[in-house]
Amino acid sequence: MTLKFYGHPFSSYTQKALIALYENDIPFEWHLLSDRNPEAGVELAALWPIQRFPVLVDDGRTVMEATSIIEHLAVFHPGPVQLIPEDPRTAVEVRMMDRIFDNYVMTPQGKCVFDAIRAPENRDAQGVAEAKAMLDTIYAWLDRKMVGHEWAVGNDFTLADCAAAPALLYADWTHRIGAQFTTLHAYRNRLLARPSYARVVDDARPFRGFFPLGAPDRD
Ligand SMILES: N[C@@H](CCC(=O)N[C@@H](CS)C(=O)NCC(=O)O)C(=O)O
Secondary structure, eight states, X not given: OOEEEEEXXXXXXXXXXXXXXXXXXXXXXXXXXXXXXXXXXXXXXXXXXXOOSXXXXXXXXXXXXHHHHHHHHHHHSOOSSOSSOSSHHHHHHHHHHHHHHIIIIIHHHHHHHHHHTSOGGGOOHHXXXXXXXXXXXXHHHXXXXXXXXXXXXXXXOOHHHHHHHHHHHHHHHHSOOOTTOHHHHHHHXXXXXXXXXXXXXXXXXXXXXXXXXXXXXXX
C-alpha cells in the first residue's frame, strides 16, 4: 500500500517529515498542496479539518503532526536509520529536543514570517519583537547545548535533528543567528550537508521566491 504524503516542499514542517522519509528511502506518493493541484487541498480538508500539513495516510491510518509522522514511520516502516533511539532514556531527550526546536525556534520564526504577510495595519510589532527575543535566547542556549555533540542528542541523527534542520534554516533567514554562535552555525551547516536534508533543500529551491522576508542568496 503506497504512503500518501500531503505537504509542500517549501513548508518547514513538511521538510521535517520528508527528512525521515528520505533517511530510510521510504517510497511514498506526493500529494502536493498547491493552487495547481486543488484536489489535494480538498482531500486534506476532509482528512484533517485543521488543514495544517504535512499529513500522511498509510493503509487507512491518517497521521497528522510532523513529529507523529516520524514516530509512525519508525514503528511501521523501520529502516537502518533509527530516528527514535531504542534506549528509552535517550529517546526521552530526543523528544524533548524535538519539542524545543518546534516550540522555541520554529514557532517564533513562523510568527515573524506570518506577520510579514499581514496587511501593515494588522501587524503585531510587539509580538514580533518578543519572537526575535526568544530566538536570540534559544540561539545562545543551543550554542552551549551543542558543544561536543555532532547531532542534537549525542552522535546519532534522530527525530530532533529532523526538527532542527528546517527550523534553523528558516530561523537564520528570518533573524540571523549571531556570528558569535559558532557551535550552532557549525551544527546548522552539518544539517545542511546531511544528504537527506540537502535533498529536501534542493526540492524546495524553486519556491524560494515565496519567502515573505526575501530568501538570502546562500544555503
Ligand atoms: N504542529 C504542526 C504544524 C504544521 C504547520 O503549521 N504547517 C504549516 C506549513 S509549515 C501549515 O500547515 N500552514 C498552513 C496554514 O497555516 O494554514 C506539525 O508539527 O506538523
